[in-house]
Amino acid sequence: MNARADAPALPRAFWALWVCQLVNRLGSFVQPFLVLYLTQDRHLSAGTAGAVAAAVGAGSVVSQLVGGWLSDRAGRRRTMLIGFFGTAAALILLGSARSMVTIWVAAFVVGLMGDLFRPAVQATVADLxxxxxxxxxxxxxxxxxxxGFSISTVSAGVLASIGYNLLFWINAGTSVVAALVILRMVPETRPVLDEGPRRPLLPVALRDTTFLLMILLQIGYATIxxxxxxxxxxxxxxxGLPSSTYGLVIALxxxxxxxxxxxxxxxxxxxxRPKLLATSMLIVGVGFGLGAIVHSWWGYGLSVVVWTIGEIGFAAVIGAVFADLAPVDLRGGYMGLAGSMSFGLGSxxxxxxxxxxxxHAGRTTVWLACAVLGAILFAAQLALAPALHARARAAAAVPAPSPS
Known part of the structure; x- marks a missing residue:
């Protein structure tokens, strides 16, 4: 079978989302350099700078929940616009803030706005x-x-040497560009429902055993x-390897x-999909498990390459699996809840x-535990495959509602 020939062309709106993701990541300068900025430019202590960075993380955890809820209630397009424009404003505020109160508030809002678009993008892809x-x-x-992130991590170091303020302004600028692409090229795709008001998310999600089990498995994956x-x-x-070697290895x-x-x-x-997801989890566990027997830079590099191969398979299929699980009227909320609960808790x-x-137990125990957990996730994901296949068939049988 020729996969290239059989694959249908993706719509223009999808490619607009693709450009948004790329542009947004190309300008992701601030978060990786936030602690350095706060300690070197604002002269805060390392502990205070770390706490400010944690405030960004706290905002990110809430962000996907809010983004998912908004995308179902206010619309996918509007949620993405709020997120991108809001991120730009919050970044400018954080870069110009002088008082600690303003820094704390701006940091939290950067996290809150920064991931607001994610469940809306995922839901839009499922709609399209x-x-x-x-x-x-x-x-x-x-x-x-x-x-985008690979390019930004290289260029951010050069830009930071010119001045940290430049990072904030360019990061904000790329967020505005992403918003303008959405404004120009992405229509609203939220389905129009005929059966009345939308259901509340949590009562439905908490009764969805397959969805909850998938979140649990994804928490295990994120833990590894x-x-x-x-x-x-x-x-x-x-x-005995220097931090610069870690930087090169993780760049792989x-x-x-x-x-x-x-x-x-x-x-x-x-x-x-379930078999690919299970195999990918196993490969990630095995990749980290190699750490139990390697001690050189190339050994760690091999480990990173192996678990990255697993990550590619996992990342390709996980969104589609959750899209199959999500009810049409709660698609954004399901995506937001899955992202927040799984990777939020896993992080x-x-x-x-x-x-x-x-x-307390040593490096060998850590890496062997990763391999064992990967094998457990593999078996559990295969056991859940029949339920996922049934939900996928049911989702495919439901006619797509027209967009709002």
Whole structure:
């Protein structure tokens, strides 16, 4: 079968979303350099700067919940515009803030506005495309994010040497550009429903056993994944490798995604989604598990390459799986709840478990635990496959409502 020939063309509105993701990531300068800015330019203590960064994280956790709710109530397009324009304003406020109260408030609002668009984008893709087309579309968005972030991490260091204020203004400018693309090229896609007012999200989601189990599995995946940004640099330091080596090794993650994703994305869209998801989780666990037997830079580099391959498969299919699970009238809310609960909690649980296990039980235990957890997730995801297939068939059988 020729995947390229059989794949239908994606609509213009999707490519506008793709451009938004790329532009938004190209300008993502502030968050990676926020602590350095606060300590070097604002002369705050490391502890205070870390707490301000945590305020951004707290806003991000709330952001996807609010974004999902807004996209179902106010509309996908309006939510994205609020998020992008709001992010630009919050970044300018944070970059010009002098008092600690203003810095705290601006940091939280940056986090709150910064992820508001994510569930709206995911819901829009699900609105625009048939189920069989979504894996390819979500994979392309994932590639755009990583392409933009790879470029921004290189250029941000150069721009920071000129002046931190420049980072805030360019980051805000790219948010405005993304908003203008939405304003010009993306129509409202929120379905029009005939059965009356929209249902509240939580009562429906909390009774959805398959959805809740998927969130639980995704928390497990995120727990493994975030070892790459918490436990891995500490383990490499214990092996006598400098922080610059960690930077080069972790950069392989973005390089592999940018180089590999375009060539495998169409093929991934043809595979069984639950099996691909299960296999991807296993590969990520095995990739981190290699840390138990490596001590050199190239060994850690191999580990990163392996778990990045798993990440590519996971990222391509997870959005499509949750789109199949989401009721049409609660699509944005489901996407927001999934993102907030899974990666939000995973970003807290993963670093806490990993670093404490490293301190008290040693590096071998950490990496073997990642491999074991990956195997458990693999088995659990396969066990959940029949339920996911049934939900996918039911979703495909429902005629798409017209957009509002």
């Amino acid at each position: 495309l048939q189920p069989r087309e979504r894996v390819r579309a979500y994979g392309l968005l994932f590639w755009a994010i990583n392409l 994944y975030f070892q790459g940004y918490s436990t891995l640099p500490l383990a490499m330091a214990d092996d 993650n973005g390089v592999v995604i940018v180089l590999v994703q375009p060539f495998v994305n169409r093929r991934l869209s043809l595979l069984d 807290v649980i993963g670093p806490l478990l990993g670093t404490n296990t490293l301190e």
